[in-house]
Amino acid sequence: MKLTVASSPHIRGDFRTSRLMMDVVIALMPALMVGVWQLGLRALWVTLICVGTTVASEWLYSLLTRTRNTIIDGSAVVTGLLLALTLPHTVPYWLAIVGGVFAIVVIKALCGGLGQNIFNPALAARAFMMLVFPVGLTRYVGVDGVSSATPLHHMVMPALPEESVLDMFLGRCPGSIGELSALALLLGGAYLVIRKVISPRVPVAYLGTVAIVTLVFYKTDAPVQWMLYSLLSGGVMLGAIFMATDYATSPVTAMGQWIYGVGCGVLTVIFRYFGIFPEGVTYAILLMNALVWAIDRYTAPRRFGTGKGGKTA
Amino acid sequence: MMNKLFFGGIHPKYNKEMSTTSTDFRQISPEQVVIPMQQHIGAPCTPLVKVGDTVARGQKIGDGEGLCVPVHASVSGTVVAIEPRPHTSGRDVMAVVIRNDGKDTTLPGEKNDAPLEAMDNDQILHAIREAGIVGMGGAAFPGNVKALSSMGNVDTLIANACECEPYITADDSLLRTDPQHVLEGMTILSKVLGPQRTVLAVEDNKQEAIRKLEGLQKDYPQIEIKVLPTRYPQGAEKQLVQSVTGREVLPGKLPASVGCAVFNVSTFAAIYRAVRLGLPLTQRIVTISGEAIAKPQNFIVRIGTPFHDLVEAAGGLNDKTERVISGGPMMGFAQKDLAVPVIKATNSILCLLKDRNGAAENPVCLRCGKCVGVCPMRLQPLYMYRATNAGRVEDLKRLNLLDCMECGSCAFTCPGKLPLVEVFRKGKAMLREASAK
Structure with a gap:
């Protein structure tokens, strides 16, 4: 009998990359279903095209560069899905394909692959699409098929949206495919926390900060309403729960995650209040992405044995 | 209280029930024992016998100077070889090989029933040294040296019964069968070190042992039984000090740096046997377990018994056995040769099939944190x-x-x-x- 001599530990947990990715896909399903239900089948086609593009890009890239094929871990599926959910369902198909290729090849693969990219691939791709073809991403069509302004457009004026808070919570409003229903997104987030895929620190810090800042610096004469609409409109929920918690592009230390979440929240409100676009989530998270290495470096845990517990007898 | 628990940690599948069905431990009588001259941290022993000598169980067969404790014959018989032999550390180590004559002729121990107050510390420390006692939880630091270096700077003496590694139930078995040996050993060392607190720390997955200990507690009012929530690696020295006292051992230092001394419960039982019964360390409880062994159980094993004797006594290995480990699945050492002997610090022989969650061929860090x-x-x-x-x-x-x-x-x-x-x-x-x- 040939015995294997290998390093400890000799047992490992059953947590796997592919299982984590599958959990993220499952967690995004309620949001996708609300999108398709509210916006129609085109939302589903856009999603399938994005996922198909990211998976195909990953496969082609590994084939051409003779690097390891990482399709099996499911990360390309997650990237494609996240990208689609940030897009309006009216986005031209060709633009969705451009976004998918950009996310995988430029943002992920050229940075060294899974876990090495500095910027969130889905959001970076969205930012790139905004740059090259803004019209494709800013045309929203309402439930009735008529081109309409999203709740965020009202808030720029500033005014409270026409939809009720409950409608927005449930997703009965225009917007990007995955951002409609806060309820669906919160359900997905709760699933990820229960499955220990993510820690609640970043979403809690992010959403809490947006709530506090918009409540203090309100723009209409109904501060609480303003705060609620600020949380429910646009991509804040999707961003806080699914984008800002992306492993590769968020801090690993507990303190770092709190700081990062607060930073994302503050920047989101600043960009919404003072930026040229109604929404600020994409750029807030991308900017904080760039600071992650520094945040991790300066929030390293206190060394064991150097705290006040280390007293001598 | 939160600050009394250690940081981090995990909850692996413990699989301890595999080897705890019986407390009727079998004694193994090996044909030969291979007794390494190095079973502790420090200087190796020099053999005191030569090939052809007849030895009795308990006879000192190796000793040395400095940071060193003696080793003893664990069976009676004839010395058949003195040569380097495979050792659980992976290197070959000088060993005395004794052919067992099966008679178990044993040097009589010198019993000592004197009240503790009548013994002086030097006498106790000398008895601990002469019995060849080392830390039996894995580190194998000479027991008398650790006790001596703790004198005067320790306010908390801790007996480690956490046994936080999965599968292993050797300390648990000891506590379920001979808990008073452990408590007596603690009383002896407590007399030497004079701490304010003497604590036996045990994880809450050993309920039978806890019941036995609590039943005896009225006879040992100075000993505190501390039941801790099960979490790996609670039994690591620094983590246990933190769980019990809330103190963090200073970086690169020993528990004495924060006024603590930690010994494994098996070490305390060995101290009792050395000081009260005059018996050297020649046997210990060893768990043999894992999915790849036919009958997982605990044995009372003579030091120097080759692993393959124990594997055979436990019904043999599964054909698909991937590794055999000395120690636990988290920190133990994989062995390539089952001729290696059980040494004083060997608490477990673990036989495992291939782990389906094993290391990846192309591992990728997700930065999940x-x-x-x-x-x-x-x-x-x-x-x-x-x-x-x-x-x-x-x-x-x-x-x-x-x-x-x-x-x-x-x-x-x-x-x-x-x-x-x-x-x-x-x-x-x-x-x-x-x-x-």
Whole structure:
């Protein structure tokens, strides 16, 4: 009998990359279903095209560069899905394909692959699409098929949206495919926390900060309403729960995650209040992405044995 | 209280019930014992016998100077070889090989029933040394030296009954069968060290042992039984000190730096046998367990018994056995040769099938940060891994790589299945090399 001599530990947990990715896909399903239900089948086609593009890009890239094929871990599926959910369902198909290729090849693969990219691939791709073809991403069509302004457009004026808070919570409003229903997104987030895929620190810090800042610096004469609409409109929920918690592009230390979440929240409100676009989530998270290495470096845990517990007898 | 628990940690599947069905331990009578001259941290022993000598059980067969404790014959018989033999450390170590005559002729121990107050500390420490006692939880530091260095600077004496590694139930078995030996040993060392607190710390997955201990507690009012919530690696010295006292052992220092001394419960039982019964350390309880062995159980084993004798006594190995480990699944050492003997610190022989969650062929770090959350030493394993692979020695210093005790919590948790512990050993070698220059 040939015995294997290998390093400890000799047992490992059953947590796997592919299982984590599958959990993220499952967690995004309620949001996708609300999108398709509210916006129609085109939302589903856009999603399938994005996922198909990211998976195909990953496969082609590994084939051409003779690097390891990482399709099996499911990360390309997650990237494609996240990208689609940030897009309006009216986005031209060709633009969705451009976004998918950009996310995988430029943002992920050229940075060294899974876990090495500095910027969130889905959001970076969205930012790139905004740059090259803004019209494709800013045309929203309402439930009735008529081109309409999203709740965020009202808030720029500033005014409270026409939809009720409950409608927005449930997703009965225009917007990007995955951002409609806060309820669906919160359900997905709760699933990820229960499955220990993510820690609640970043979403809690992010959403809490947006709530506090918009409540203090309100723009209409109904501060609480303003705060609620600020949380429910646009991509804040999707961003806080699914984008800002992306492993590769968020801090690993507990303190770092709190700081990062607060930073994302503050920047989101600043960009919404003072930026040229109604929404600020994409750029807030991308900017904080760039600071992650520094945040991790300066929030390293206190060394064991150097705290006040280390007293001598 | 939160601050009394240690940082991080994991909850692996414990599989302890596999080997706890019986407390009727079988004694194994090996044909030969292979007794290494090095079973402790420190200087090796010099053999005191020669080939052809007849020895009795309990006879001293090796001793040395300095940081060294003697070794004794664990069976009676004839010395048939004195030569380097495979050792659980992976190296060949000088060993005395004794052919067992089966008679078990034993040197009579000198019983000592004197009240503790009548014994002086030197006498007790001498008895501990002469019995060849080392830390039996795995570190194998000479017991008398550890006790001596703790004298006068320790306010808390801790008996470690956590046995936090999965599968192993040797200490648990000891507590279920001979709890008074442990409590007596604690009383003896408590007399020597004079601490304010004498604590027996046990995890709450050993309910039968806890009941037995609590039943005896009225006879040992000075001993505190502390039941801790089960979590790996609670039994690691620094983590146990933190769980029991809330204190953090200073970086690079021993528990004495924060007024604590920690000994394994088996070591306390051995101290009792040495001081009260005059018996040297010639046997111990060993768990043999794992999915690849037919009948997992605990044995009372003579020191020097080859692993293959125990494997055979436990019904043999499954054909698909992938590894045999000396120690636990988290920190034990995989063996290539089952001729290696049980030594004083061997608490378990673990026979495992291939782990379906084993290390990945092409491991990828997702930066998920789970390793940071579980590290009981508050390190950042993912950055240590990166820095080692990139050869950045300065970063390894900044990241305090040498604080890592290789408990494996990070590698256990990692979804990307990175070979973290293995890489950290390389990183530590890099640091040592750099500081030697």
